[in-house]
Amino acid sequence: MEESTASASxxxxxxxxxxxxxxxxxxxFGYDTGIIAGALLTIESDFSLGSFEAGMVxxxxxxxxxxxxxxxSSRADKLGRRKLILVSAAVFIIGALGSAVAGxxxxxxxARVVIGLAIGVxxxxxxxxxxxxxxxxxxxxxxxxxQLAVTIGILVAYLVGLAFTDVNEGWRWxxxxxAVPALVMxxxxxxxxxxxxxxxxxxxxxxxREALSTxxxxxxxxxxxxxxxxxxxxxxxxxxxxRDLLQPVVxxxxxxxxxxxxxxxxxxxxxxxxxxxxxxxxxxxNSDSSAILASLGVGVINVLMTVVALRLLDRAxxxxxxxxxxxxxxxxxxxxxxxxxxSTGTVTSVIAILSLMLFxxxxxxxxxxxxxxxxxxxxxxxxxxxxxxAGTMTNWFFNFLVSLTFLPLIDLxxxxxxxxFYGLIGLVTLWFCxxxxxxxxxxxxxxxxxxxxxxxxxxxxxxxxSP
Ligand code: BGC
Numbered sequence: 001m002e003e004s005t006a007s008a009s010x011x012x013x014x015x016x017x018x019x020x021x022x023x024x025x026x027x028x029f030g031y032d033t034g035i036i037a038g039a040l041l042t043i044e045s046d047f048s049l050g051s052f053e054a055g056m057v058x059x060x061x062x063x064x065x066x067x068x069x070x071x072x073s074s075r076a077d078k079l080g081r082r083k084l085i086l087v088s089a090a091v092f093i094i095g096a097l098g099s100a101v102a103g104x105x106x107x108x109x110x111a112r113v114v115i116g117l118a119i120g121v122x123x124x125x126x127x128x129x130x131x132x133x134x135x136x137x138x139x140x141x142x143x144x145x146x147q148l149a150v151t152i153g154i155l156v157a158y159l160v161g162l163a164f165t166d167v168n169e170g171w172r173w174x175x176x177x178x179a180v181p182a183l184v185m186x187x188x189x190x191x192x193x194x195x196x197x198x199x200x201x202x203x204x205x206x207x208x209r210e211a212l213s214t215x216x217x218x219x220x221x222x223x224x225x226x227x228x229x230x231x232x233x234x235x236x237x238x239x240x241x242x243r244d245l246l247q248p249v250v251x252x253x254x255x256x257x258x259x260x261x262x263x264x265x266x267x268x269x270x271x272x273x274x275x276x277x278x279x280x281x282x283x284x285x286n287s288d289s290s291a292i293l294a295s296l297g298v299g300v301i302n303v304l305m306t307v308v309a310l311r312l313l314d315r316a317x318x319x320x321x322x323x324x325x326x327x328x329x330x331x332x333x334x335x336x337x338x339x340x341x342x343s344t345g346t347v348t349s350v351i352a353i354l355s356l357m358l359f360x361x362x363x364x365x366x367x368x369x370x371x372x373x374x375x376x377x378x379x380x381x382x383x384x385x386x387x388x389x390a391g392t393m394t395n396w397f398f399n400f401l402v403s404l405t406f407l408p409l410i411d412l413x414x415x416x417x418x419x420x421f422y423g424l425i426g427l428v429t430l431w432f433c434x435x436x437x438x439x440x441x442x443x444x445x446x447x448x449x450x451x452x453x454x455x456x457x458x459x460x461x462x463x464x465x466s467p
Contacts, residue, residue, distance in 0.1 A: 015142070015215040019130045021188035022085060023145030025122035027181040028092050030153020032061055032115060034299070035178070037274055038161025039171040046169060047105050055404070060109045062400035064116020065123065069392035072124035076385030080202075081129035081195045084121060089186035092118035093179045100176025115178070124392040127376035128384055132195040133215055136444045140313030140369075143376055147369040148306045153181070154273060155299035162292065197381055197445070200230045233381060233446030240383035248456040249449065250387060253378040256436050257391035263429045264371040265398035267329055268422035269363050271406045272298065272356055279336075282415060283352035284344035294353050298360050305364035317441040318370050322433045325366020330426030332359035337419035367429070371395065377440055380449045 036058055044054055068088075075084055095118055098111035127146050134142040160177060164170030193211035200208045205227055212223045245254060272279070276298050277291035285291055312321060336355035339348050371391075379387035409418045438451050 015133060015135065015138075018133055018192050018215055019142040019145045021185065021192060022126050022129050023149045024181055024185035024188065025085060025088065025126040026146040026149030027153040027156075027185070028089075028178065029119045029123055030150035030155075031157045031178050031181065032119060032153075033150075033270075033273060034154035034157030035161055035174050036061070037277075038158070038165060039174040042165070042169070042171045043108070046171070047108075049105060053105055056109050057105070057112060059400055059404065060112035061116040061119065062396050062403070064113040065120035065396040066116075066393050066400070068117035068120020068122075069124040069389045069396060070120070071117065072121045072392070073386045073389030075121075076125050076128065076389065077198075077201070080198050081125055081132065082189060082192055084125045085129060085189050086186055088118045088122040088125070089182045089189065091121070092182040093186070096176055096178040096182065100172045100179075118182075120392065120396060123372075123396075124389040125385075127372045128388045129195055131373070131376040131445065132197040133193070133211075135216065136442055136447075138314055139377065140318065140373055140441065141310045143373045144306065144310040144313060144369040147372055148303070148310060151299070151302040151306045151364065151368075155296075155303055158292075158296055158299050162296075196227070197230050197384075200227060201234060201381060205231070229444060229446050230381070233449060240380075240386060242386060244383050245387055245390065247383075248460075249452045250380060250383055252452045252455050253380075253449075254387060254390065256378055256438070257375045257387065258394050259432055259436060260367070260371040260374060261391045261395040262398050263425070263432060264367045265395060265402050266422070267326075267363075267367065267426050267429055268333065268402065268406075268419075269360075269368070270399055270403055271418075271422070272360060274403055275406065276356060279356065279415075280349060280352060282344070283339060283349040284346065285349045294356070297353075298356055301357050302360050302364050302368075305361040306369060309365040309369045312365065313369065313373070314441055317439050318374065319433065319437060319439050322366050322370055322437060323430065325362045325364075326426055326429050326433060328362030329359055329366070330423045330430070332356075332362060333419045333423030333426060337416040337423060340415040340419070374437065374440065377445055378438075378448055378452070381445070 040054060040057065043049065043057060047053075049057070072084060075087075079087070092115060095111050095113075095115035098114060099108055102108035102111050127143050130143045130146060131139055157174075160174055164173050167173065193214050194207070196208040196211040199205070199211060208227050208230070209220075209223055212226060213220075216223060216226070240250075244250065276295040280291045280294045285294070309321065332355040336352060336359065339351035339355060342348050375388050375391040375395075376384075406418070409421070412418075413421060438448070438455075440448050440451075443451070
């Protein structure tokens with residue numbers, strides 16, 4: 001009896017360790033997101049960049065990430081989840097070291113496209129991998145390790161940026177240091193099991209049983225039952241083609257995944273992550289150090305509230321957190337817009353800082369983790385690699401679009417108009433979540449597919465006129 005309890009707790013711990021190591025992929029993504037603003041200041045002066053070249057240096061990563069996610073779409077089912085995470089770590093190390101030693105802007109842009117490729121692959125595959133190894137009752141929290149790592153990466157990058165601002169060619173250190181977490185991740189991933197669901201899809205049920213036995217409590221019977229459920233959810237062991245994404249049940253899930261991919265970005269989170277110091281200065285705080293301090297505050301709150309989300313996702317459920325969080329995002333965007341109506345000065349800047357904090361907190365308990373979570377858990381197994389990559393590609397594309405259009409949008413609509421515009425999109429997001437997003441808390445991945453199948457069947461029945 002005692003022995004089985006000991007082995008049970010060992011198995012549980014293993015699943016947390018597995019998710020945490022794979023989740024490190026989020027660090028790469030967050031670190032790069034957070035480091036570039038600080039690094040750019042010194043790259044601009046070292047290479048005398050114009051604004052177009054500066055835009056290329058920044059935009060190279062999201063553009064590379066779109067292609068990386070596309071590459072992951074076909075490889076995820078062929079190579080397996082674990083190998084692909086390893087590939088992304090290796091490519092990231094090459095890109096980070098390449099950008100650290102780049103002798104000119106052309107090479108720097110190429111190295112940053114390479115970093116983008118790695119981040120695209122990692123963000124497409126890691127949440128899927130974690131969702132496939134996680135037991136249903138803690139899957140929300142475990143997949144959120146990925147988003148937590150993103151937020152920690154952003155915060156660490158702010159700190160590294162501060163440490164190297166006054167160092168000669170400090171940007172080389174800032175960009176090159178990204179190789180460290182990638183190396184740690186690569187070494188960790190070598191020890192992880194392959195996804196049991198991917199193994200079942202390859203017809204390797206024995207391998208799947210072995211993988212499950214390292215990460216599950218309970219004995220052989222529970223594991224056999226899980227393998228049978230996975231097999232039951234798989235219509236065919238053939239991995240699906242792009243055309244299979246048009247099957248009604250996949251289309252119904254893609255509406256949710258692609259919809260959230262777009263809405264997560266066009267409600268404006270990265271205007272805050274990339275431009276917080278600029279927004280705060282525009283509101284009337286002139287000192288550089290206060291503006292930087294306020295963005296550090298944004299970074300800390302982002303991490304802390306993601307920890308709160310991690311604890312709540314499997315209790316309160318995905319929908320409840322989406323409703324609360326997205327309402328908070330819209331409210332704070334309207335408040336931020338209103339703050340800019342008054343004259344710039346202390347009051348305006350205090351309201352601006354408070355609204356930014358509320359906005360980031362609300363994002364961190366809702367769209368931040370929940371997009372990545374749902375995008376990993378809602379698609380049927382035989383098309384999961386492709387469909388999750390489609391969601392990820394869309395997310396990176398809109399990330400790029402929003403960062404490109406934010407400053408022109410302010411010129412067009414003023415600050416108030418721009419933030420109200422994002423606030424309105426927040427209201428559309430609320431409607432979208434209410435109408436389309438299913439509750440996935442506590443359900444196995446196979447049961448989630450069954451929910452979408454029921455939706456399609458109901459719709460067909462209604463269309464045919466039967467009750
Ligand atoms: C988003 C990123 C964003 C980050 C902020 C992620 O979920 O995809 O675009 O920068 O959250 O925490």
